[in-house]
Amino acid sequence: MGEEVKVFGFWSSPFTHRVVLALRLKGVSYEYREEDLFGNKSPLLLQYNPIHKKVPVLLHNGKPIAESLVILEYMEETWKSNPILPKDSYDKAMARFWAKFFDDKCMPAIWKAFWCPENEREKAVEEACRCLKTLESALNGKRFFGGEAIGVVDIAANFVGFWLRTIQEVTGLELLSAEKFPNLFKWTDEFVNHSVVKGTLPPRDKQLEFNKVIVAKYEQGEIKA
Structure with missing residues (x-):
């Protein structure tokens, strides 16, 4: 009997897509369970992530792991094929630094x-x-943050790679452009057109419609920075 790998996620969540992308890059088969984040969260999600009650959750042989960056670290330790972290200890530490920088600094600032x-x-x-x-400088002319292959920093920054430009299109507020940040803008094109990434992203039209719903919730005071 093969190992059990399940992902509890939400189709539009960049955090869910971090996990899905890493699994596909590593060639790991998995079962996907969609959660209704705006309705009733499943009893299994609440059981497997009782602290935060959020997606994503990775279930591996009955053991749940929550929080996307933690899940990526677990996956790297568990499935060695197609590594998403560098071998060199210093480079590995720097990759972890930039992934954490994105979650702690970039994501909240962009959202606000x-x-x-x-x-x-x-x-x-x-x-x-x-x-x-800062992300523009970190790229330093490279194709991806880690070099020629997608790594953990690219996966962590997937919100900029796909979701940011769709939100800009709906709201009319432009943060990222080829004129302002040419390296980062080029990276977004490289990222979304990567053969594996393309198979994990939400349909663009569906995402744009969902963004309109989010904008409406903001205007009604249901979402705050």
């Missing part, structure tokens, strides 16, 4: 720039652009 009150917009946009500029 879109959903903050109008009187805070200018300052929030400046902070988001500072984060994007």
Whole structure:
């Protein structure tokens, strides 16, 4: 009997897609379980992630692991094929640093720039652009953050790779452009057109429609920065 690998996720969640992408890059077969985050979360999700009650959750042979970056680390230790972290200890530490930088600094700043009150917009946009500029410098002309192959930093930054530009299209607020951040903009094209990545991303039209729902929730005060 083969090993049990299940992913509990939400189709539009970049955090879910981190896990799905890494599994596909490593060639690991898995079962996907869609969660209704805006309705009733399944009893299994609440059982497997009782602390945060969020997706994604990876279930491996009955053992649940939560939080996407933690899951990526677990996967790297468990399935050695097609590594997403460098072999060199220093390079590995730097990859972890940039992945954490994205989650701790970039993601909150970008999110706030879109959903903050109008009187805070200018300052929030400046902070988001500072984060994007830092990512631009980290790329340093490379195809991907780790070099020629997709690694953990690219996977962690997938929100910029796909979701950011779809939100810009719906809201009209442009943070990322080829003029402002040419290296990062080029990276987004490389990322979304990668043969494995393309098979994991949500349909663009469906994502745009979902973004409109999120904008409406923001306008109704249901979402805050």
